[in-house]
Amino acid sequence: MLKTLLRELQRIAARPRYLILMTLGVVFSYVFFITMMREGQPEELPIAIVDHDGSYLSRRLCHEVDATQGVKVVAVYDNHHQARRAMQGQQIYAFLEIPEGTYANVLDFKSPHMALYANNSYLLAGSLSYKTLATIGKLSAAAVQREVLRKKGLDNERIMGMIQPIELDTHLISNPMANYQPYVLTTILPGIVALMVMLLMIYEIGRERKERTMAEWLASGRNSLASILGKMMPYTVWFTLLTIIGNIIFFGPGGFVILGNFWWLVLASVLLIMAAQSMGVFLAALIPQQHMSVCIGAIYGALSFSMSGFSYPVDAMPAPLQALAHIFPLRHYYLTYSDVAMFGTGFSHIWPHLVALLIMLIPGIIGGILMVRQPKEAACQETHEVDDAREYTETSARLGLFNYLKDVWDVFTIELRSIFTDGGVLLIFFVATLLYPFIFAAIYKNEQVRNVSVAVVDQSNSEDSRRFAHKFDATPEVNVDYRCCSLEEAKQLMKDRKIHGILFFPKDYGTRMAEIKTARACLFCDMSSFLYYRSVYSGASAVLVDEMRDVQLARYSKTGITGEQANDLVTPIGYDDVKLYSPAGGFNSFLVPALLVLVLHQTMFLGISILFGTKREDKKVVARIPRHLRYHHIHRVTFGRSLAYLMIYIPLCAIDLVLMPRWFGLPHIGNINNLILFLLPFLLATIYFCMTIGAFVRERDTGVICCIFFSVVLIFASGAIWPQCNMPGFWHAFANLFPSTPGIQGFIAINSMGATLDVVKPYYLTLWIQAGAYFLTTCASLRLAIYFSRMRGIEELP
Numbered sequence: 001m002l003k004t005l006l007r008e009l010q011r012i013a014a015r016p017r018y019l020i021l022m023t024l025g026v027v028f029s030y031v032f033f034i035t036m037m038r039e040g041q042p043e044e045l046p047i048a049i050v051d052h053d054g055s056y057l058s059r060r061l062c063h064e065v066d067a068t069q070g071v072k073v074v075a076v077y078d079n080h081h082q083a084r085r086a087m088q089g090q091q092i093y094a095f096l097e098i099p100e101g102t103y104a105n106v107l108d109f110k111s112p113h114m115a116l117y118a119n120n121s122y123l124l125a126g127s128l129s130y131k132t133l134a135t136i137g138k139l140s141a142a143a144v145q146r147e148v149l150r151k152k153g154l155d156n157e158r159i160m161g162m163i164q165p166i167e168l169d170t171h172l173i174s175n176p177m178a179n180y181q182p183y184v185l186t187t188i189l190p191g192i193v194a195l196m197v198m199l200l201m202i203y204e205i206g207r208e209r210k211e212r213t214m215a216e217w218l219a220s221g222r223n224s225l226a227s228i229l230g231k232m233m234p235y236t237v238w239f240t241l242l243t244i245i246g247n248i249i250f251f252g253p254g255g256f257v258i259l260g261n262f263w264w265l266v267l268a269s270v271l272l273i274m275a276a277q278s279m280g281v282f283l284a285a286l287i288p289q290q291h292m293s294v295c296i297g298a299i300y301g302a303l304s305f306s307m308s309g310f311s312y313p314v315d316a317m318p319a320p321l322q323a324l325a326h327i328f329p330l331r332h333y334y335l336t337y338s339d340v341a342m343f344g345t346g347f348s349h350i351w352p353h354l355v356a357l358l359i360m361l362i363p364g365i366i367g368g369i370l371m372v373r374q375p376k377e378a379a380c381q382e383t384h385e386v387d388d389a390r391e392y393t394e395t396s397a398r399l400g401l402f403n404y405l406k407d408v409w410d411v412f413t414i415e416l417r418s419i420f421t422d423g424g425v426l427l428i429f430f431v432a433t434l435l436y437p438f439i440f441a442a443i444y445k446n447e448q449v450r451n452v453s454v455a456v457v458d459q460s461n462s463e464d465s466r467r468f469a470h471k472f473d474a475t476p477e478v479n480v481d482y483r484c485c486s487l488e489e490a491k492q493l494m495k496d497r498k499i500h501g502i503l504f505f506p507k508d509y510g511t512r513m514a515e516i517k518t519a520r521a522c523l524f525c526d527m528s529s530f531l532y533y534r535s536v537y538s539g540a541s542a543v544l545v546d547e548m549r550d551v552q553l554a555r556y557s558k559t560g561i562t563g564e565q566a567n568d569l570v571t572p573i574g575y576d577d578v579k580l581y582s583p584a585g586g587f588n589s590f591l592v593p594a595l596l597v598l599v600l601h602q603t604m605f606l607g608i609s610i611l612f613g614t615k616r617e618d619k620k621v622v623a624r625i626p627r628h629l630r631y632h633h634i635h636r637v638t639f640g641r642s643l644a645y646l647m648i649y650i651p652l653c654a655i656d657l658v659l660m661p662r663w664f665g666l667p668h669i670g671n672i673n674n675l676i677l678f679l680l681p682f683l684l685a686t687i688y689f690c691m692t693i694g695a696f697v698r699e700r701d702t703g704v705i706c707c708i709f710f711s712v713v714l715i716f717a718s719g720a721i722w723p724q725c726n727m728p729g730f731w732h733a734f735a736n737l738f739p740s741t742p743g744i745q746g747f748i749a750i751n752s753m754g755a756t757l758d759v760v761k762p763y764y765l766t767l768w769i770q771a772g773a774y775f776l777t778t779c780a781s782l783r784l785a786i787y788f789s790r791m792r793g794i795e796e797l798p
Contacts, residue, residue, distance in 0.1 A: 004220040004230025011204075012234060018203060019238070021702075022196045026242050029192050032713055033185050034254070035728060040179035042726045044072040045129045048095040050083050051076055055103035061140060065096065070132035087119050087580065088755035089762075090745060093723070094118040094129035106572065113574040120582035121667070121752045123590040124180075125723040127534075130577070137575045145569060154559075161517045162559075165551040166468075168521055168544050170537065173494070174257045174342040175527040180722075182256050183530055186337055187310040188712060190243055190269060191330045194276035195301035195708055197239050201280030202297050204231065205371075206290030214371065224368035232277045232364075236270065243269040251341075259344030268336040268350075271357035275329035278364030285367035291424035291610060294704045298606070299432055301708055304328040306443050309335075312587050313529050316449040321442060332356045338528040343495045404636065411640025418611055419644065424700075428607040433652050436599045440592050441664040447586025449531040452539075454501035455482035455490040462510025468521070468547055472503055477539035491524070500526035501536035516555055531587065581667055581753050589666055593752055594720035594744045596656050597682075598711065601740040604649060605690045606707040612694035613702055634786075638778045642687045649683055657747065667752040674757050675750050681767035682746070685739040688774030695781035718744040742766040 012019055049065070051058045066073040074092060077083045083095040097115040105112035116137065118130035142163050149159045175182055208214045221227035244266055250256045258265075280297060287293035306312065307321070308330040314322050325331045332353040339345040339353075419425050456469045473480035482499060484490040490502045502524035512519040523540050525533040549570055556566040582589040657679065661668040693706075716722050717735035724732055735741045746763035749755040757764055 001221050001226040001230040001233075004217070004227050005233050007217070007220050008231050008234055018200060018702075019235075022200055023238075023242070025196060025706075026189075026193055026239070029189055029713065030246055030249070032731065033189065033716070034181075034249070036716065036731050037181050037184065037722060038728075039726060040177060040181055042125060042128055042180075042723050043069055044725075045070065045094075045125055045132075045723060046074040046092045046725055047071045047129050047133065048075040048077055048083050048086060048092045049073055050078070050080055050095055050097040052078075052100040053098045053102045057103040057106060058098045061096075061098065061136070064140070065133065065136050068132055068136065071129055083117070084580075085759055087117070088749050088753045088759045090122075090719070090724075090749065092119075093122060093125040094133055096133055102573075111568045111571050111574050113576055115576045115578060117578045117580055119753075120579045120585045121590065121593075121748055122720070122723070123585065123587070124721065126579075127585070130579075134575070134577070137573065141571065141573050145572060158516065161515075162552065162555050164518050164548070165513065165516075165555065166521065166544060166548055167518050168523055168540060171522060171524045172527045172533065173524060174259055178527075178533075179256075180530070181254070182250075182341075182527075183310060184716075185254075186247075186250060186256065186341070187308055187330070187334045188305065189246055190272060190333060191305055191308065192712060193239050193243055194272050194330060194333075195304070197235055197273050198276040198280040198301055199294060199297055199704065199708065200235060201232065201277045202284045202290070202293050205281065205284035206293070209288065209290065218368075218372060224372045225365060228281055228364055228368045232274065232281075236273050236277065239273050240266075240270050243273070256341070258341045260340035260346065264340045264346070264350060265337060268333050268340075268354065268357065271354060272329050272333040275357050275360035278361045278367075279329070281367035282363035283367075285370040289423070291422075291614075291700055292427065295424050295427050295432075295606075298704050298708045299435075302436075302711060303439065304330040305712065306440065307331055308333075310529065311591075312444055313449055313531055316446050316531070317443055318445060326356065327360075329357055329360050332360075339495075342528050345495055349495065407633070407636045408640040408643065411637050412643050415641045415644035416647075418615075419607075419648070422611065422614065425607045425610050428603050428610065429648060429652070432606075433599060433603045434655065436603075437592070437596055437656055437660050437664075440595050441588065441660070444586075444588035444592060447588045449529075449535045450476055451479045452477060452501060452532060452535045453481045453499045454478045454503060454536060455484050455493055455499045456480050457484045457487050457490050457502060457504045459507045460505040460509035460511075462505075462513070464513045464519070465505040465509050465521075468505070468543060469503065471543040471546065472539060475539035475542055477535040477542075494524070494526055500529075500532040501540075503540065513551070516558075581669075588664070589752075591720070592664065593661065593666055593748050594715060594718060596660060597744045597747050598715055598718070598740055600649065600653060600656055600683075601686050601714070601738070601743065602707050602711050604645065604686055605693065606704060608645065608687075608690040608694045609697045609702065609707065610700055610704070612691075613697040613700035616698055634779050634783050635775075637782060638688075638691070638775060641691065642684065642775075645687045645690075646683060649687075653679055653683060657751070661751060669752070669754040670750040671754070671756070674755075675747075677757060678746050678750055678760065678764060678767075681764065681771050682739060682743040685767045685770035685774060686743070688771055688778050689739055691778040692774050692781055695778070695785060714738055714740050717741060720744055720748065736766065739767060739770050742770075 047065070049058075049062045051062065062073055062076060065071065071094070075086065077086070077095070080097060083092070083097070086092045087095065095117050097117065099112065099114065102112040102114065114137070116130065116133050118133075119126040145163045146159055149162055154162070172178055208217050217231065218224055218227050221230055247262070247265055247269070251258045251262065279300070283293045283297050283300075284290075287296060307314070307325045307328045309325065314325045314331070317325070336350045336353045339349045343349075419429070454472075456472070458465050458469060469480065472478060478501065480503075482490065482493055484493070487502070487504055490499070490504070493499045494502065502522075504522040504524065506520065506522075509519045509521060523536065525536050527533055552570045553566055556562070556569060561569060579585055658672065658675065660666075714735075717727075717731065717738070718741045719727075719735070724735070727735070742763035746760040746767070749760045749763070750757075
């Protein structure tokens with residue numbers, strides 16, 4: 001093994017490009033996510049007020065809303081239409097509509113109703129905006145109640161018992177500030193490292209095949225296992241070191257909570273990287289064609305982020321996918337991190353996950369056996385693409401429509417032949433583009449996390465606590481599966497992952513309710529997933545509102561306030577909640593529309609990069625360009641090639657963005673004509689962007705690595721998950737270099753919100769500007785490729 005290790009170090013030193021590229025990619029990922037989400041939770045989210053009343057009360061309410069940390073009032077509109085238009089244009093995430101006569105109704109002790117509108121197409125921003133506005137509404141209602149009760153001569157303690165008979169103290173396990181960085185960084189960044197090291201292993205084995213050194217490599221160790229371990233070791237050590245540095249940053253300056261032993265995470269990181277390498281060895285052995293094995297590895301690696309469970313809990317997925325999740329190493333690393341960092345557990349809890357990661361080393365052993373048994377010709381040969389270039393006579397490019405169309409047609413047909421004779425490109429263009437949406441829709445099929453298992457600890461054992469617990473169990477969000485005698489017993493169940501929430505009633509709960517004081521209950525939420533917390537908290541909040549109303553009515557009746565007067569006092573200001581564009585607030589409706597656009601963007605980038613890298617590897621960058629167009633009218637070549645990609649992606653785009661939202665039951669209220677007109681510049685901008693970047697791809701597999709790395713970055717940079725208004729200006733500008741960013745924003749606005757082209761005009765114009773700019777850069781890059789070919793003296797004849 002030592003001999004193999006030294007041999008691999010020499011190979012790295014002779015050609016360090018890919019190792020440097022991946023190291024820079026990992027460092028970039030850390031910098032991007034840490035700086036982009038530096039606030040931990042989105043703040044000052046833009047909202048608006050629609051003020052039909054124009055009174056002292058409405059102006060004061062607007063001021064109180066603007067003074068909160070969570071939201072910022074960026075506009076006060078005169079009518080509902082203006083606010084809806086601003087929401088469709090992503091200028092605001094929520095708005096509060098105050099009807100005319102609100103102040104007069106409050107003075108007359110009537111119950112005016114305001115409307116609270118939240119944009120559920122953006123789950124995080126919409127939920128936080130809604131939560132902040134709802135809190136302000138409760139405080140405003142409490143202020144009115146307080147003034148009425150003071151006039152009746154009640155003291156402050158009695159008033160608080162009337163206004164807030166029940167107080168729910170929420171405890172977020174190991175994440176008291178609801179910081180979103182631990183959800184994302186601690187799983188995504190190790191996942192990116194594992195993905196890159198898997199692709200690197202596939203590439204290195206493919207390089208052995210290309211250079212016909214497979215036999216030498218496999219013979220350098222005592223056996224195939226020693227040879228594989230020797231090859232893996234430098235990358236294992238290097239990327240483990242990067243992961244450890246990242247964890248030190250997280251749990252040191254980053255301030256992330258870790259309750260367990262840090263070194264268990266180090267061990268899990270080592271096993272994660274080795275398991276990823278093992279899968280790379282297996283795929284490289286199972287599929288000798290490097291471009292095919294890299295593509296399959298990229299598809300497998302991209303799915304690992306969704307199947308790990310950090311964003312959407314695995315136990316909320318359909319049963320077959322729950323079983324399938326165990327074949328992804330990132331799933332077991334995520335479970336280990338949750339147990340160690342969030343619950344402080346030790347080996348007794350995490351050993352199944354560590355054993356699972358060890359078992360995932362077996363595919364690497366199988367891969368070594370397969371490579372030893374492969375025929376020599378299979379181990380030494382790499383398939384080459386068919387040179388389908390046509391013979392062209394030495395003619396000069398002439399002006400005129402006929403000659404222009406003929407030249408474009410010639411380039412168009414050549415590019416189509418290149419596409420349809422490359423198995424890897426066909427796999428990406430057709431299989432991946434159509435398969436990914438179905439997989440993502442299946443993963444998030446259930447939309448919300450329902451029936452979350454929780455425990456109740458009722459030390460009060462009073463009628464009030466039993467009634468609250470019974471209502472809590474009746475909500476669709478949770479199931480009370482355990483009733484514990486002590487809080488310690490319930491917390492142990494949470495450590496064992498049998499429950500994800502605890503409702504605790506102290507001994508004095510029933511007594512304080514009987515004494516007309518504020519009774520306190522505690523809610524403990526599992527913060528290993530945001531959706532667990534959301535479901536448990538939503539269920540408890542719904543019961544709290546219902547219970548408080550019943551208790552308030554009963555207490556007011558004891559003070560002589562009954563009937564309609566009591567109802568008006570309990571709800572002095574009513575709020576109608578309206579969840580726009582995705583009433584259920586499901587994960588599928590929120591994330592999949594953005595993923596549909598990103599899949600088109602990234603598969604096109606991947607396919608075009610493979611084509612351009614193949615041409616450069618085979619020294620045919622120029623050969624497939626008609627001779628008379630190599631130095632004149634290069635824009636005809638660019639336009640002809642783009643038409644080939646456009647012809648392929650127009651039907652794919654129609655399937656992914658028009659038909660699939662209807663098949664999957666996603667929001668699709670937009671006008672089809674507006675959607676078609678918007679998608680045209682998106683496709684053109686994406687094609688020319690990919691062709692520009694493709695010109696710099698030197699090898700066939702470089703694009704695959706870059707594509708998978710940027711996929712995770714781009715979905716966050718688009719603003720679909722993390723609000724763009726909370727991104728640093730630099731990253732906001734960086735995101736707008738990619739057509740996927742305006743493409744995702746515009747598609748969601750048109751398809752999910754019913755916006756017109758006039759509303760999404762900024763995104764529409766951005767895409768046309770990108771299309772024009774990248775067309776020019778594509779022409780320039782192609783001209784440079786021809787120039788450097790001449791400088792090197794390469795005669796690339798058809």
